[in-house]
Amino acid sequence: xxxxxxxxxHTEPPSDLALRVKALETALTRKGYVDPAAVDAVxxxxxxxxxxxxxxxxxxxxxxxxxxxxxxxxDASAACTELGFSxxxxxxxxxxxxxxxxxxxxxxxxxxxxxxxxxxxxxxWYKSHAYRxxxxxxxxxxxxxxxxxxxxxxxxxxxxxxxxxRYLVLPARPADTDDLSEEALAELVTRDAMIGTGxxxx
Amino acid sequence: MTNSVHDMGGMHGFGPIPREDNEPVFHEPWEGxxxxxMMTTGAxxxxxxxxxxxxxxMLPPATYLSLAYYERWFLRLERVxxxxxxxxxxxxxxxxxxxxxxxxxxxxxxAPDDMRRMxxxxxxxxxxxxxxxxxxxxxxxxxxxxxxxxxxxLPRYARGKIGVVTAEHGGQIFPDTNATFSxxxxxxxxxxxxxxxxxxxxxxxxxxxxxxxxxxxxxxxADTAS
Amino acid sequence: MTNSVHDMGGMHGFGVVEHEDxxxxxxxxxxxxxxxxxxxxxxxxxxNLDHVRSxxxSEAPATYLSLGYYDKWxxxxxxxxxxxxxxxxxxxxxxAMGEDVQLDREVDPIPAEGMLAFIATGATAARQIETPxxxxxxxxxxxxxxxxxxxxxLPRYVRGHIGTVIADQGGQIYPDSNATFSxxxxxxxxxxxxxxxxxxxxxxxxxxxxxxxxxxxxxxxAP
Numbered sequence: 125x126x127x128x129x130x131x132x133x134h135t136e137p138p139s140d141l142a143l144r145v146k147a148l149e150t151a152l153t154r155k156g157y158v159d160p161a162a163v164d165a166v167x168x169x170x171x172x173x174x175x176x177x178x179x180x181x182x183x184x185x186x187x188x189x190x191x192x193x194x195x196x197x198x199d200a201s202a203a204c205t206e207l208g209f210s211x212x213x214x215x216x217x218x219x220x221x222x223x224x225x226x227x228x229x230x231x232x233x234x235x236x237x238x239x240x241x242x243x244x245x246x247x248x249w250y251k252s253h254a255y256r257x258x259x260x261x262x263x264x265x266x267x268x269x270x271x272x273x274x275x276x277x278x279x280x281x282x283x284x285x286x287x288x289x290r291y292l293v294l295p296a297r298p299a300d301t302d303d304l305s306e307e308a309l310a311e312l313v314t315r316d317a318m319i320g321t322g323x324x325x326x
Numbered sequence: 327m328t329n330s331v332h333d334m335g336g337m338h339g340f341g342p343i344p345r346e347d348n349e350p351v352f353h354e355p356w357e358g359x360x361x362x363x364m365m366t367t368g369a370x371x372x373x374x375x376x377x378x379x380x381x382x383x384m385l386p387p388a389t390y391l392s393l394a395y396y397e398r399w400f401l402r403l404e405r406v407x408x409x410x411x412x413x414x415x416x417x418x419x420x421x422x423x424x425x426x427x428x429x430x431x432x433x434x435x436x437a438p439d440d441m442r443r444m445x446x447x448x449x450x451x452x453x454x455x456x457x458x459x460x461x462x463x464x465x466x467x468x469x470x471x472x473x474x475x476x477x478x479x480l481p482r483y484a485r486g487k488i489g490v491v492t493a494e495h496g497g498q499i500f501p502d503t504n505a506t507f508s509x510x511x512x513x514x515x516x517x518x519x520x521x522x523x524x525x526x527x528x529x530x531x532x533x534x535x536x537x538x539x540x541x542x543x544x545x546x547x548a549d550t551a552s
Numbered sequence: 553m554t555n556s557v558h559d560m561g562g563m564h565g566f567g568v569v570e571h572e573d574x575x576x577x578x579x580x581x582x583x584x585x586x587x588x589x590x591x592x593x594x595x596x597x598x599x600n601l602d603h604v605r606s607x608x609x610s611e612a613p614a615t616y617l618s619l620g621y622y623d624k625w626x627x628x629x630x631x632x633x634x635x636x637x638x639x640x641x642x643x644x645x646x647x648a649m650g651e652d653v654q655l656d657r658e659v660d661p662i663p664a665e666g667m668l669a670f671i672a673t674g675a676t677a678a679r680q681i682e683t684p685x686x687x688x689x690x691x692x693x694x695x696x697x698x699x700x701x702x703x704x705x706l707p708r709y710v711r712g713h714i715g716t717v718i719a720d721q722g723g724q725i726y727p728d729s730n731a732t733f734s735x736x737x738x739x740x741x742x743x744x745x746x747x748x749x750x751x752x753x754x755x756x757x758x759x760x761x762x763x764x765x766x767x768x769x770x771x772x773x774a775p
Binding site: 135137138141142143144145146147148149150151152153154155156157158159161162163164165166167169170171175210211212213214215216233234235236241244245247248249251252253254255256257258259260261263264266269270276277278279280281282283284285286287288289 | 332333334335336337338339340341342343344345346349351352353354355356358359360361362363365366367370375379382391395397400403404407412413415417418419421422423426427428429430431432433434435436437438439440441442444445446447448449450451452479480481483495498499501515517519522525526530531533534535536537538539540541
């Protein structure tokens, strides 16, 4: 950096990034900018509490409760908050519904925007340059790679999350699942189905 | 940087999508620490999400492409912590050398419970606007052909293309000004639907569409478009 | 690859243009060799320039951007030699480690005088074509919105934009088919002038223009 060349910037940082991260955390802690327990809280939140199981619960409820489904499609933030799912990177949520005629998929071509409160942190493939570049120009080829074949005459809608609006795909409920409970239905819902690169199988 | 390599929509050459079965949330413990440090230093760094994105985009293109996601996050965080004076290069060098530095509490860290609360609440990017909407749902609009040097969220692949407004979301913080701390300057946000054939040409499937969230300054009425 | 990072027109983030005073023709001995090898082997490998470009562009984007100019030349030449079955990766590694490998003489190389004669005369890409021109000088044309997955010389930044034909260059080998050895398929080449404001928006200088050589299949009449 141009303005601090007088100090130790010429010292080579360790090549092991883990050590370099540790050094920064230690420095920030010693100065009082960071409480390591708060860092633990963040890690724990995403490793154990917030993840695609949240989204799956939303989807299963929408499949079994038509009024909830309508609220979800009208105002996904409010509907997800009903189930206790809200917060950072999901302040404004929108749900898009897969039907017989329409298949939706979500991407962020400019970075990796993702609905954290309902899906957790994005998988590596969602953040990959391949997905970011290809989803908008060849969605069907991308879907094929995920094992999803869309008939030529079915609509594919790609949602490019450029703003502070986060998208969740409401997948189609598989056939022959009438006798399944909401909990059992939630078990069927995969993360990929809620991004739109998968479909839910019974 | 508006037209740097981060703006990847429609680019070729990145190969198949790399997928991993049963992928862990973090591949290495340090990745989780980076996320935690990002979150917990937020108040002290006084940044905002648009500035953060813009900082990433200013990496040299080859560097941007060769760094993994959390590497990019970490290198940006380390740089910003130095720039804003939270840590000194001397202290980091000392720690890199395996020595310790003395405690010198100059700030109050965010407590774990406050952190959890911040997570759960999030923060809204919506802002009340007093102006009336220039466009209505169903209207045909043209994404402007603009190539600003600074940060923008109008992807290259949509510029100059005609689409239809499918939703209006009220005011939202405008990234182009917020990224440079020139004010939130909220602008009206719309979702605009583009036909894949308009974006990519006759070989695209006529049943495919791309929906993009675009702020009012990115749009013009289709009939005034040059 | 049409939309890969080699198509850089209008991109930001690459910084200032670096100048070097009294820059030597080649910086390193291996660059000198690479240049000579590429020039002498294209004919015997039976590859054309469009194919060479296309192979170079197929380098992974991060790699493409981090390589120097002659690094790209060298890696492409290596790929071409392997593609053509002249040598395999293992043998190349052995040779690099100083081991010898058994390789049979398959063709006659171009001798030095032949090479010098070739450099002096060049090899024109111009081809006679019988079809009449679809456009004439002064016509308004639009560069088509095309995103083929193969090789093309229609830059992204010009697609969808309107310009004026300022020259008809006659027929020229068509890169899009030549790159895949699908034939020279010559097409008429035009020079088209675009206003910078048309390409980049109202912040561009209205006195600035960009002139681009575009083949007829890239163009359509502007409405």
